[in-house]
Amino acid sequence: MSAPLTTELHVTGMTCNNCARKVTVAAQQVAGVHSVTVSPPTGRVTVRWLAAAETDVPAVIAAIGAAGFATKEITAAAPLRPSRRPWPLIVGLAVTGVLMAGEWLFHLMMADWFRWLSLALAGGVQLYCGAPFYSGAWRQIKVGASNMDTLVALGSTTAFGYSAWVLLSGSGGHIYFMEAAAIISLISVGHWIEARVSEKAGSALKSLMNLAPPTARRIVPSRSSRREEAPTKFGIRYSTFGISQSLLTSAATTEEEVAVASLQINDRLALRPGDRVPVDGVVLEGESAVDEAMLTGESVPADKTSGSELFAGTVNVNGRLVMRVTATGESTALAHVIAAVQRAQSSRANIQRLGDRISNLFVPIIVAIALAAGIFWFAHSGAEQAFVIAAGVLIVACPCAMGLATPAAIMAAANTAARRGILIRDGVALEKAGEITAIVFDKTGTITEGKPKVIASHHFQIALASELKSFKVEDLAAALATLSGHPISKAVAAKSAARIPLKDFKEISGSGIEGMMASGHWLQLGSLNWFKIEGIEVEPALPFADEWTDQGATVIGFAVNQQMVAVFALQDALKAATAKTLGRLCNPDYQTDGYKIYLVSGDSPRTTHAIARQLNIPAACVFAEVRPEQKAEFVKKLQAQGERVAFVGDGINDAPALTQADLGIAVSRASDVAREAADIILLKSEIEAVPEALGLARATLRTIKQNLFWAFFYNALGVPLAACGVLSPVFCAAAMGVSDLIVIGNALRLLRWKRK
Numbered sequence: 001m002s003a004p005l006t007t008e009l010h011v012t013g014m015t016c017n018n019c020a021r022k023v024t025v026a027a028q029q030v031a032g033v034h035s036v037t038v039s040p041p042t043g044r045v046t047v048r049w050l051a052a053a054e055t056d057v058p059a060v061i062a063a064i065g066a067a068g069f070a071t072k073e074i075t076a077a078a079p080l081r082p083s084r085r086p087w088p089l090i091v092g093l094a095v096t097g098v099l100m101a102g103e104w105l106f107h108l109m110m111a112d113w114f115r116w117l118s119l120a121l122a123g124g125v126q127l128y129c130g131a132p133f134y135s136g137a138w139r140q141i142k143v144g145a146s147n148m149d150t151l152v153a154l155g156s157t158t159a160f161g162y163s164a165w166v167l168l169s170g171s172g173g174h175i176y177f178m179e180a181a182a183i184i185s186l187i188s189v190g191h192w193i194e195a196r197v198s199e200k201a202g203s204a205l206k207s208l209m210n211l212a213p214p215t216a217r218r219i220v221p222s223r224s225s226r227r228e229e230a231p232t233k234f235g236i237r238y239s240t241f242g243i244s245q246s247l248l249t250s251a252a253t254t255e256e257e258v259a260v261a262s263l264q265i266n267d268r269l270a271l272r273p274g275d276r277v278p279v280d281g282v283v284l285e286g287e288s289a290v291d292e293a294m295l296t297g298e299s300v301p302a303d304k305t306s307g308s309e310l311f312a313g314t315v316n317v318n319g320r321l322v323m324r325v326t327a328t329g330e331s332t333a334l335a336h337v338i339a340a341v342q343r344a345q346s347s348r349a350n351i352q353r354l355g356d357r358i359s360n361l362f363v364p365i366i367v368a369i370a371l372a373a374g375i376f377w378f379a380h381s382g383a384e385q386a387f388v389i390a391a392g393v394l395i396v397a398c399p400c401a402m403g404l405a406t407p408a409a410i411m412a413a414a415n416t417a418a419r420r421g422i423l424i425r426d427g428v429a430l431e432k433a434g435e436i437t438a439i440v441f442d443k444t445g446t447i448t449e450g451k452p453k454v455i456a457s458h459h460f461q462i463a464l465a466s467e468l469k470s471f472k473v474e475d476l477a478a479a480l481a482t483l484s485g486h487p488i489s490k491a492v493a494a495k496s497a498a499r500i501p502l503k504d505f506k507e508i509s510g511s512g513i514e515g516m517m518a519s520g521h522w523l524q525l526g527s528l529n530w531f532k533i534e535g536i537e538v539e540p541a542l543p544f545a546d547e548w549t550d551q552g553a554t555v556i557g558f559a560v561n562q563q564m565v566a567v568f569a570l571q572d573a574l575k576a577a578t579a580k581t582l583g584r585l586c587n588p589d590y591q592t593d594g595y596k597i598y599l600v601s602g603d604s605p606r607t608t609h610a611i612a613r614q615l616n617i618p619a620a621c622v623f624a625e626v627r628p629e630q631k632a633e634f635v636k637k638l639q640a641q642g643e644r645v646a647f648v649g650d651g652i653n654d655a656p657a658l659t660q661a662d663l664g665i666a667v668s669r670a671s672d673v674a675r676e677a678a679d680i681i682l683l684k685s686e687i688e689a690v691p692e693a694l695g696l697a698r699a700t701l702r703t704i705k706q707n708l709f710w711a712f713f714y715n716a717l718g719v720p721l722a723a724c725g726v727l728s729p730v731f732c733a734a735a736m737g738v739s740d741l742i743v744i745g746n747a748l749r750l751l752r753w754k755r756k
Contacts, residue, residue: 152183639662646663
């Protein structure tokens with residue numbers, strides 16, 4: 001898998017996180033875009049492209065432009081110059097402070113010199129500090145849209161324009177230059193704080209991005225060994241003291257520090273205690289414990305020996321390791337995790353559509369209310385009161401809070417989940433997870449370790465062909481099982497190291513495997529029920545099967561040329577946290593968390609029910625001998641009964657059920673992230689994260705609803721009060737910023753969420 005390309009863009013006109021969301025949505029609609037990251041304070045947009053896609057940068061620029069924002073590509077020839085200080089904000093606050101002091105402390109509002117000074121200072125704020133709002137409003141108008149910038153520009157211009165008219169006409173009325181400057185300044189302060197506070201919601205993502213070190217220690221042949229490789233005599237490499245010169249030189253190696261970006265597949269790296277793993281790889285030499293907490297959420301370091309997998313960003317704790325590079329750049333597990341978190345943060349939930357629809361109509365409605373209020377007060381109290389109240393109505397309205405209600409909560413929840421080894425695909429997945437009523441667990445590899453072992457076997461005395469008598473039964477069964485990747489096949493394959501060539505191999509999903517020897521003998525390994533269907537006599541195996549299935553073992557048969565030769569009993573241990581986890585989710589009367597628990601398995605009824613009894617799952621909720629394709633039908637049946645179903649599987653053969661379920665939860669490994677299609681991926685490979693993921697989803701959905709309620713309540717209360725003249729424009733500007741902070745602050749509570 002090649003690494004996706006990255007394009008850096010600079011977008012102007014973004015004044016808040018709601019603008020950033022619009023930019024993100026616009027860019028993600030372009031074909032070939034893998035993910036989009038937007039930083040409103042700097043205006044930087046990072047677009048990551050799919051590996052197989054063409055990088056259509058002009059299409060992204062056009063899409064963002066259609067959303068009302070000016071965009072240009074950042075290149076080496078035209079780098080982005082970062083702004084060190086928010087000068088417009090500083091200037092705006094300074095001018096507002098001077099005007100407030102003059103009016104409120106020194107009562108200079110009627111002094112001619114101060115009135116003309118106010119015009120000059122407030123005009124500077126309008127042109128310099130208000131430029132982002134005016135340009136943003138103009139870009140939205142050009143594409144036939146409107147947003148918060150439109151209201152701010154209209155409100156501030158109303159206050160400034162009326163005051164300028166009063167001063168220039170010489171009417172001697174009250175002027176509102178201080179209010180005009182305060183509107184721009186206070187809202188700018190609100191957005192600045194909003195951006196800083198929102199950075200906390202992305203803390204986990206930033207931590208993930210900083211996990212991989214910039215350099216690595218690559219093992220290369222030493223210079224002396226390179227020189228010694230050349231000497232030969234008569235074209236033949238000579239030996240020293242009977243030892244091959246090539247062996248001597250291969251052992252002479254050294255370590256050099258190189259940039260991680262320069263690493264290639266199959267490079268050898270050295271890891272000392274305390275080093276972070278720079279890329280994905282496998283251990284070649286050494287033993288150590290590796291801390292994988294930041295990647296998987298697992299607090300206990302994992303032991304690593306030769307052949308163990310290593311993931312970028314994890315920490316080598318106490319031993320020296322030599323590793324071989326297997327993945328670099330965007331192909332590493334860490335890169336896939338980062339991409340998943342970014343995708344979740346920039347996604348939208350269905351509930352957000354309500355806020356989007358209202359936001360689209362909001363600005364025209366507010367402008368109409370402001371005009372109506374202005375006309376009413378003009379008729380009753382004159383032009384001064386009309387302009388002030390109209391400006392207050394325009395300013396107090398806050399579509400920004402409605403736009404932030406959902407994405408702020410999703411961003412915080414996605415980061416909280418990522419820190420605990422839980423990857424959530426998008427906001428829709430979070431929303432669905434908060435509405436689940438029933439959970440279906442697959443057995444093998446989900447609630448069990450997925451590593452069964454052969455604990456007993458029985459051979460039958462039958463006449464075999466003479467050419468087969470030289471083989472042990474275990475050798476024949478293992479030779480067939482080696483060709484399958486199923487956990488049961490792997491357990492049988494481990495019984496013998498013998499390998500016999502086979503042809504016409506076939507795997508019957510949920511039943512067994514079969515293949516033919518070169519001599520024409522037909523081998524079959526699988527369930528006794530399948531053997532019955534195939535016409536193989538299974539009666540001799542029933543006593544053995546009854547004995548071991550009552551103990552929770554899985555019994556399979558092995559047949560040669562349609563004759564039962566042997567039976568094997570395999571047992572797969574329950575994961576340590578399974579019973580405790582299911583106890584958290586429910587009890588037999590389904591009252592603890594409101595979830596109904598079901599267990600499905602392709603195993604025999606007696607084995608499956610034996611496992612269920614250990615977990616206190618009612619017999620009515622246990623379904624055995626369910627083939628992989630039938631699991632999806634079972635989920636569909638529950639959905640027809642009105643249940644909102646989550647399916648928890650290992651992702652190997654559960655894809656149909658994971659797709660059919662309202663919520664698919666894959667108990668996976670970090671290396672499998674790129675291949676999973678589930679809504680939620682548990683990187684710990686432990687189902688103890690299931691109640692945590694569902695609890696976080698419920699808390700997120702509750703937070704989204706609280707945010708939407710606050711946004712609607714704020715506007716439902718603030719707009720009428722401003723229209724009635726109760727709120728001044730300055731107070732309206734402050735209230736608008738506070739409403740955004742309340743929504744974001746409520747969302748940030750999810751960063752500290754803990755399951756009760």
